[in-house]
Amino acid sequence: MSNKRKRIDNLLKGITYFSASIAAIILLFIIIFVFKNGFGLLNIDLITNDYHAKFYNGGIEEVTEFSKTQRPSHLSDEDYYSEKWGIALRDDLDREGKAMVIVSYISEDSPLYQIYDKNNDDNDEFMIEKGNLISSIKFEDKASALSVYGAQHMIQILNESNQFREIVFSSLGGGIRGSLITTLYIIGITLAIALPIGIFSAIYLNELSRKNKINQMIRSMIETLTGVPSIIYGLMGLAVFVPLTVKYTPATSANLISGSLTLAVILLPVIIKATEESLKVVPDDYRQASLALGANRTQTTFKAVLPSALPGILTATILSIGRIIGESAALIFAIGTAVKDNITIFGRSTTLSVHIWSLMTDEPANIELASTIALIILVIVLLLNLIVKLISHQYLKKLA
Amino acid sequence: MLKIFNTIKIKLQSKHKKDYIDIFVKALFFLTTLISASFIVIIAIFILREGIRPFIDDYDGIGRVNLIRFLMGTTWLEGQTFQSNLYGVGFIIINTLYIAFLSLFLSLPIGVLTALFIAKIAPKRLASVLRTIIELLAAIPSIVYGLFGSGVILKIIYEMAKIFGVQSKGGNSVLATVMVLSLMILPTITALSEVAIRSVNKDIELGSLALGATKTQTHFKVVLTSAKSGIFTAAILGVGRALGEATAVSLVAGNARSGPTFAFFETTATLTSTMLQGLKETIGIDYDIRFSVGIVLIVVILITNLTLNFVKKKIGNVYVK
Secondary structure, eight states: OOHHHHHHHHHHHHHHHHHHHHHHHHHHHHHHHHHHHHGGGOSHHHHHSOSSOOEEEEEOOOOOOOOOOOOOTTOOTTEEEETTTTEEEEEEEOTTSOEEEEEEEEOTTOGGGGOEESSOTTOTTOOOOTTOEEEEEEOSSSOOEEGGGOHHHHHHHHHHOSOOSEEEEEOOOOOOHHHHHHHHHHHHHHHHHHHHHHHHHHHIIIIIOOSSHHHHHHHHHHHHHHTSOHHHHHHHIIIIIHHHHHHHSSOOSSOHHHHHHHHHHHHHHHHHHHHHHHHHHSOHHHHHHHHHTTOOHHHIIIIIIHHHHHHHHHHHHHHHHHHHHHOOHHHHHHTOSOOOSSOOTTSOOOOHHHHHHHHHHSSSOOHHHHHHHHHHHHHHHHHHHHHHHHHHHHHHHHHO | OHHHHHHHHHHHHSTTHHHHHHHHHHHHHHHHHHHHHHHHHHHHHHHHHHHHGGGTOOTTTTOOOOHHHHHHOSBBOOSTTTTOOOBOOHHHHHHHHHHHHHHHHHHHHHHHHHHHIIIIISOHHHHHHHHHHHHHHHHSOHHHHHHHIIIIIHHHHHHHHHHHTOOOBTTBSHHHHHHHHHHHHHHHHHHHHHHHHHTSOHHHHHHHHHTTOOHHHIIIIIIHHHTHHHHHHHHHHHHHHHHHOOHHHHHHSBOOSBOOOOSTTSOBOOHHHHHTSOTTOSSSHHHHHHHHHHHHHHHHHHHHHHHHHHHHHHHOOSOOO
């Protein structure tokens, strides 16, 4: 082999090494980007909090008894505690970097438990809770204590006062509890619809149907579905399922059911194909043995064939879950983009993926929160895929 | 009446009971299969029904959309302010095709070479790691690609535009869209090309080696040529995905209202990003026109697929397994 040939060969080989490394670099970049931007916000509060902050004006009757609770030992140096009012406040920064004052502790005998909602007469559960933001405390006879002056200042003024006119506070907001619950609901409903239909269809096509023109046409129709872009499925959800659910359920607009139905249609060809593949792997001997023993087709299918095909169906299900979590274009049409905190299956709300889209199309875009949600989605989806890989690996080992 | 019930009961209890269950189950499963298959028809009917309305209905004085102008138009006027029936989708069709093929141009060579590396060149361990990486890339939801695009790629392109001395709207541009789409179709192309490369008959390879060609020569000249039909299929699927991708594109395209745009740093619009604009309406021409664009998208994808499949046949095959 001439030296020139060697050089050319090495160059060509080098190009393939370079190309292959691009994929790895992209994956690495995406993961680093999502972690870097999203990890800061990731905590349990984000997952359990509502997205929309609720604002309250609390008024107070005459205070008869002040708190007697000593400063609790678990408070850190950053917490400013008022023994008189039994409340601890702390300085913090919100997502835009503005100063805010957050309630870090409130004692059970705090007079602040007696406040009433000035905006709503019969709000029984009204109270200040740990994690609320205090924006201002207004007094009759002196200047208001505003959050911009910090927690220390606020506590100082509180300690000097025996009475106030109004306390303005809000819940933290910015949480993703609503979208998370919606996503879980959608996964449940979609799988409940798509799995039986998909698996039954696969069984029909692979086990029961004869090879004729009609069945071939049905098969090619289902195959055509795979190539349809998800935004077209979204249009179908908008044109078919939304009116359908509005007519037959209490829903008044796009809702979780219409979203789930749309997703179910997207998943059908995927589930059918995966199930069929796993049915094809089952050796024909199983069927013949079962039939020879006097079992009928149904018994053979359910008792002999399906159990062997179970790993394949399981992988299809897991992949479907990943697909549901990641789907955005179809759902933007089929359930809308409104981020909601009170989730009902007949109401509007939105999944985690669509939540990212709404955050990014807002002005200004909230890249941090979007990345945090993306981080959650990414971890779940990549884990699901690795699990699938593991299952099929085990299964192949068993077969071999 | 009772007699009939009894006969049915006896019939069911007889030894043929199993057969009835078989018939029932078969009928049920056939029904679900019919339901699965019918969705393609439902999609066609309903999107056509809604999408045709802007060309027929008068919309209380706004007027119907002119089909020729719609298909050839170079501006897209929408929104309450315009009360408009002046939608032009012609430039968007050109933009969409331009972007899809540019993306393919970028990711096809990289994808095919990666596939070749995984299938033939890499050591076994490395190959399986890379295969997992490709699978994970394919599993990443498009919205995350969109987020990555607007968080990283837009910034890079904004800086690049500054270096070139061109204005760019925060990086939203043809180039950004092409890059995001290339990333997204890369795993599809790689995975499918790998299958194609693997299915090349070993004899052809051995023949080439026996004739004195080096391994690398064989890989590039013989294996790739033999797999070209499969690689073309991968390219067709890649273009299909690029044409239909919606959310990620809408975050980086910039939603140009007129065009067509070919310059890399100018904003652009695709059929899908146009469909995602102005989601507030639930009725009226702005709502219906989305379906018309949907029809155009389906037709564009169909025509592209047919053309590429025709080209694939013309190119022919060295070897088909």
